[in-house]
Amino acid sequence: MHGLLGVRGVAIEISDVWRERVKRLFPDLQEGTSLEYTSEADFNYNCLSWALGCNTLVFENSKGAFWMWPTIPDDTAEGWAQLIELHGFTRTDTAEAVLGYEKVVILENEEGDLHAARSCENGMWKSKLGTGPDIDHVGLHGLKQTYGEVVIVLERHRPDWETNSES
């Protein structure tokens, strides 16, 4: 069931295997209500690169991945925030939607696992789930069980979002 979230023309079907994997780790996200799949599973990029709009590289200092910032740690929330700042974002206190601003949040769980998500113009969030699919989701609560709490929020001005074309 797709299209209920106003994500026009982007929601797709994914395999049952991936649907089950996502359901198991993100039980608070309900497909068609608070979650839409927007890509097949793809191991060519990760949540950090996707938060910056890249879907061809994994941003990490590892084999088969990409990391061209030797002075920035690739495995800490602070390091990720520094990289995101290089892309025109500044730190802010709230992940609440603000017209004309794009936000990126960094989440961290108790084991130190990191996740990044970015806001859409229509107020939803975009996440790449590990090596799995991309999703659009309502709010950030549904990520909490697996990815933990929001620890850093960044934003950048998007003049092209000041008149909300989705409405």
Added chain:
Amino acid sequence: MTPCYAHDTCGEEHILRPPRSKTWPSHSHQLKIRRKQPVEALETPGLRSIFNGLVKRWRDETWHFSSLRKRISHPDYLKIIGMGTPAIPWILEELRKEPDYWFAALEGITREDPAPHTDGANRVRDAWLAWGERRGY
């Protein structure tokens, strides 16, 4: 026929060495058996099913991580590396059917690196699959 040295007083004649038994394996045959044994043992369905189980659990427990380093340091991934050479064709098969980060495992087992300065995961995957074809996997 030669005299019997053990019975030098018995006056009997015996064959000094008994004729070689036809059922006793020749030296070259023994070598053949020695070479074959490990391969036969490793090709048992048991090992393949252990591999499949490790892959499934590794995927289930790590697919959501953004960190490749965390994924490839998972105990099941390390066990797969520990299976050594027999796991290579199975890993290449996984790489073909459900692409994932098998590069560290392949590099660890083979001590080769067919894509030393490549960034994109798909390009590294293609390099390993081509390597497998060259090696007859």
